[in-house]
Amino acid sequence: MPVRADAQRNAARVLAAARRAVASTGLDVSYHEIAREAGVGVGTVYRRYPERDHLMAAVLSDILTELIDTAHQALDCDDAWEGFSLLFTGLALRTAQNAGLSGSLDQHGGPTVAQQRHELLDLTRRVIERAQDQGRLRRDLAWQEVLRLTGAPAVQGCVLGLEPDPAQGHHLVLTVLLDGLQTG
Amino acid sequence: MPVRADAQRNAARVLAAARRAVASTGLDVSYHEIAREAGVGVGTVYRRYPERDHLMAAVLSDILTELIDTAHQALDCDDAWEGFSLLFTGLALRTAQNAGLSGSLDQHGGPTVAQQRHELLDLTRRVIERAQDQGRLRRDLAWQEVLRLTGAPAVQGCVLGLEPDPAQGHHLVLTVLLDGLQTG
DNA sequence: AAAAAACGGACCGATCTTGTCCGCTTCCAC
DNA sequence: GTGGAAGCGGACAAGATCGGTCCGTTTTTT
Incomplete structure (x- = not known):
């Protein structure tokens, strides 16, 4: 049946x-x-x-699947900087959209999620190192540090009461971040 | 008594x-x-x-007082870029520390808070425009946009499970942001 | 040492969350 | 069609948490 x-x-x-x-x-x-x-x-x-953990694992797996797909696209770009920008933007937007997730991926989510995360991490490292090899990305940052920067645009608001324009806001942060990451 | x-x-x-x-x-x-x-x-x-609002007003006023002090220090720097970096770093750290505040400054907090915020906003605008006048800060961003970027390092965590090193993490984001904000 | 002031936390009602249970509905096989 | 199994929905019980009060006890001052 x-x-x-x-x-x-x-x-x-x-x-x-x-x-x-x-x-x-x-x-x-x-x-x-x-x-x-x-x-x-x-x-x-x-x-x-x-089980609550099963639900969360399903959610996380869903998100990771999309990101892994983006990472593959990034590796397919001939221009390493273009690929890096693509993946970096994708990671940043996903992080921002799921700001509530925090670092609690470890607790929730079983072996599948762990494996997917490992895969994504490996792909990302390759995208970053490739851009560094082509001399387009700053070499004074380890790939883990570059990765950590993707969390930066996950801004909830601003102490100063400026409306966080979600559409333009992200774009703005990403532009400045990417400019800062580029080699002079 | x-x-x-x-x-x-x-x-x-x-x-x-x-x-x-x-x-x-x-x-x-x-x-x-x-x-x-x-x-x-x-x-x-x-x-x-x-009254809950009174408490929140007291808290906000406390924070704003510190930031206003930092802003005055920034204006005292002869080197406009140095001043800008100082204030930008201060704003970013405070924003990160008080990530939960969101944009809800308007509801809570009475006239004192509003006045303080206005003062801080004005000081900040002057610090930013001065750095742009000296040709050290990108001119393709309005001062409000620059200000919005201070929220960027307010990262709670990362989807990828990298430990967000609070000490080094902030410093890293700030470095790249400031490099991206500097004129070529 | 006695009065005044402030303290602490038990307590109440309202709200929200988890998790279950069972009468009702929908679907599929025949 | 139709009958029965699989699935559905949401009322409901139990527990946690929150805002806010109240009063017996402790601390301070004179």
């Missing part, structure tokens, strides 16, 4: 809703809110993911 | 605790948590600040 059609549809809805909810609220978002966001009952969410 | 000694001591404790609590949790931190942090009973906190 195959999986019922409505079950499959709802499973997709729940995962998508969970991604949105985690992005806006953080990893500690409640099941009820995810259910509301998905337009299903809480029971459905609990039935699909009896 | 003068203010009792223990009352004075506790008032200071509460304000300091509130600053710490707001910095780590945000403006919506609970009175109970502030009391716990301060090592006093909740009653004491409520007695001192019956």
Whole structure:
């Protein structure tokens, strides 16, 4: 007996809703809110993911899959700087969108997530080192340090009450960061 | 009849605790948590600040006072770039430390806070424009945009699980940002 | 030493979260 | 069609947390 059609549809809805909810609220978002966001009952969410960690692992895996794809595209660019910019932008935007995630990837998420993260990390290192080899990217920063900079645009707001324009804001930070990362 | 000694001591404790609590949790931190942090009973906190807005105004005013001081130091520097770097670093660090504040300065905080913010904003604009006049700071960014960039290092964590080294991390982001902001 | 001032935290009601349970609905096989 | 299994939804119980009060106790001052 195959999986019922409505079950499959709802499973997709729940995962998508969970991604949105985690992005806006953080990893500690409640099941009820995810259910509301998905337009299903809480029971459905609990039935699909009896363990909170499984849900979070699914969400994280979803995000990592997209990033890994971007990393492959970056490696396919002939121009190493172009590839680096592409991946750096992708990482920064994802980080910003999922600011609530913090560093808690370790706790939640099983071996799959760990493996995906390792894969992404390896791809990223290659993108960065390649750009450095071509002399386009500052060499005074280790690749881990460059990576850490992708978190910079994850700005929530500003003490000074300036409206954080999400569309232009990110673009602005990224421009200055990339200019700062380029070799003179 | 003068203010009792223990009352004075506790008032200071509460304000300091509130600053710490707001910095780590945000403006919506609970009175109970502030009391716990301060090592006093909740009653004491409520007695001192019956209105939540008054407490938050006190906290914000405390922070703004420090920043205004930094801004004056910046204007005192003969080298405009040096002054800009000083203020930019100060703003960025404070922003990072108080990431939870978001843009909600407007709601909370009375006229004093508003006035202080205005003063800080004005000083900052002068520091930035002076550096641009001396040809040391990129002119393709309006001063408001430069200011917005100070929020960039307010990184909570990284999707990739790299430990966000608070000491070195900030320094790193700031270095690259400042390099990106400098004129070629 | 006694009055005044301040303190602490138990306590109350309201709100929010986790997790369960069961009557109702939807789907699939025949 | 139709019957029964699989899935659904959301009311509900139990626990945590929050804002805010109140009063017996401690501390300070005179």
